[in-house]
Amino acid sequence: MSDDILSIIPTDPHWQPARDVAERTTAIMADLAPGEPDGVDAEVDVTWHDNVAVIDCGANLERIGCPHCGASIDTKWWKDLLEAHLDEGFANLAVKTPCCGADSSLDALEYAWPCGFARFEIAVWNPQRDWFSDEELAVLGAVLGHPVRQIRAHI
Structure with missing residues (x-):
């Protein structure tokens, strides 16, 4: 269900x-x-x-977009990241985007x-x-x- x-x-x-x-x-x-x-x-x-x-x-x-270059971010990258922080959560939300390597924040990514x-x-x-x-x-x-x-x- x-x-x-x-x-x-x-x-x-x-x-x-x-x-x-x-x-x-x-x-x-x-x-x-x-x-x-x-x-x-x-x-x-x-x-x-x-x-x-x-x-x-x-x-x-449906999709995760990069706020810097507009590329689509692979959801596998996202799921792996969430799994790595499943138990302890996030001390901070800083991330390098996998598409263009820009410094960003997880809460700044564009989620469909x-x-x-x-x-x-x-x-x-x-x-x-x-x-x-x-x-x-x-x-x-x-x-x-x-x-x-x-x-x-x-x-």
Whole structure:
């Protein structure tokens, strides 16, 4: 069985909110992404990472582009990099692009289906919606105390 996960993360990969603020934001997010029509609530998980973790889009990933030369970056390079940091996360996001050797950052790569990096994530499993609107993201960011972005994964 496959799952869809709609997550919000802070725009700054290192930022984390206070716990009470995270709880309020989680409650609002749960209201915005109701569960199944039969009344089963959507599962909402809050994750605090010690180091920066990848929040990827799973099988939705179509392409990774280099922000410097525009070339397509091999997804095998990406997957190998993620696997190497699976347990400990990322101390920093600095990387040399494999296409042109430019100094860059993992969060600056151009992902076809958004991917991100964060030390904090709120994830709704199998939401009955595709994306949050810009207005909803603004509300979630205001309650959280930091701008947010969204990632939609299919696993």
